[in-house]
Amino acid sequence: MNQKTRSRYEARAQIMKALAHPTRLFIVDQLAQGERCVCELTKMIDADVSTVSRHLSVLKAAGIVADEKRGVQVYYSLLVPCVLNWYSCVEGVLKASAKRHVAIAH
Amino acid sequence: MNQKTRSRYEARAQIMKALAHPTRLFIVDQLAQGERCVCELTKMIDADVSTVSRHLSVLKAAGIVADEKRGVQVYYSLLVPCVLNWYSCVEGVLKASAKRHVAIAH
């Protein structure tokens, strides 16, 4: 694997990493329903505002969400709705794993 | 967010995490073209066999690949081809980011 190939996979992994966290997956789900300000998301997630803000900045750095300041609040919105298509695949993996575990148990 | 919801997102994130690594993304790409043994993958990836083996075990634990021992070799295959659909979305994110960076630069 040469350097160019390696850095392409690196870039892809960076985006996957941004989504590889329960809180950030939750945030993406919420933003799929429309824009939300940090305070709204913080209310839903049981964590410090600073933690939520950090998660949002990770998603923003990855290019997955956009932010827009309106007055004193910052509204985040989903920039790439196609990530939502992944969910059905992830669910498929989970179901298959569950089935396999049952099979092993018996 | 209640406990049940939290653990569902936790499970999803676990799967995303398994893919959030350049080497593992490369492996998935290779397996998309057919099964490969550890030695073949190790040759392609410039890393210790033990490292490649560990990456494969992460993918296996997530339910993304399956392994089958044949003689002295272990062949891995892609169990969930739908993860390949994510690539176009990831590329889209990368392209959009690149465009944005250019726009900021000017």
Next chain:
DNA sequence: TGGCTATTTGGCTATATTGCCAAGTATCGA
């Protein structure tokens, strides 16, 4: 201006991930 709310960032600790080496296990063939 001063105080209030919303958000971000610095700094810290705790935890998780990664990669290597070395050692262990398994299969095959001489």
Next chain:
DNA sequence: TCGATACTTGGCAATATAGCCAAATAGCCA
């Protein structure tokens, strides 16, 4: 049985990630 090859696992050090608190920044309104 012995040796060689393929692979996995234990253990360690380096690095990355996560979460919290405290402090800084920014906009709004009295």
